Amino acid sequence: MGLRLTPQETSFYSLFATSASLLVDATRELTKLLEVDASQRQPVADRLKELEHEGDDATHEIIKRVNSSFITPFDREDIHGLAAHLDDCMDHMEEAADLIVLYRIGDLPAGLGDQFEILSRMAEVTALAMPKLRSLKDLSAYWIEINRLENQADELHRKMLAELFNNGADPIHIIKVKGIIDGFEDAADSFEKVAHMVEGIAVKES
Template identity: 35%
Template sequence: MATHVTAGTQTLAELLGAARGDFASLAESLRQHEAASSSDFATLLTGMRTSFINPLPREDLYALGQLLNETSEILTGAGEAIELYSLDRIPARVSDQLEILSRQAELTVTAMKSLNDLDSLEDYWLEILRLAKRADHTHRVVVTELLDAHSPTTFVKYRALADQLVFASRQMRAVATHVGSIIVKES
């Protein structure tokens, strides 16, 4: 599911630079990533119910899967904000938000492949927390700049996009925090 989040961030990056005519197809691509994530989550749930032995406690696998799946849903919301509001002049700081989120997603893909070696995941946990703080700061700056540069109506439209990106970043932080709790619990 983490790979679907990464694919979603890549599609969002395309969407930020796309012409209005391409918004619908790229937003549909985001919905497909979300559907694939939901399918993988259902497969995970079935696998956990039918397996006698799981690599981690079931509740931990469920929580990680749920958080990653919800992140895909949030990314779809960001794409739909661009599509529905026809946001074709994306501020540079919003791109900064997406860059931070993309880095979180890349690190999470690697971490999810390493769940069998929890000792190697402490750096991941701490780096995601650091990136999440940076994402929160960037969001505050984005909101301030949007407020200064736009009418109230336009501000609300761009703020909806910026909010979705910070929500996705916070979800990635929640994934890392849960990995941190697994590290502590299993040590």
């Protein structure tokens, strides 16, 4: 790693940790969608919207500090990218959950609980990894685990789509449900992009 001549702005680490902890909170909210009746899902969607706004605030603060800091912990482009991908994780989960309410989905599709379980694990692993950005050590297990989980998410996504298209449901219902399960798959993809970004930073800074 190159010689740093002036102090770094270290608040980035806590902001990334905050963003990741909000993702853990969001996945906990997702599981509540499986526990309540359809008529009681709106408060869950509202809470996810609140968490999405908190995530946006953290992202905006990161960008603000990038623009105002002379020295950053690692490349500005990488900080931007990591912040954006963390934000995408939240955005995709919030949007897909909101669609469940907006589309007035009654029975949730089989497999959604498994999707939520994978996302919960991804969020937890990501939250544990963010504090390690300070040292950029012991992070390989993180991106390996995220890659494994994303492969699981891909396989589950394909099975859910097959089940959806093979059960002879109404075409409009298929369109609605596909949009929801695709949204949660997009969230899993974003978690993997976060891990790829962290891996790239670790390699570049080592």
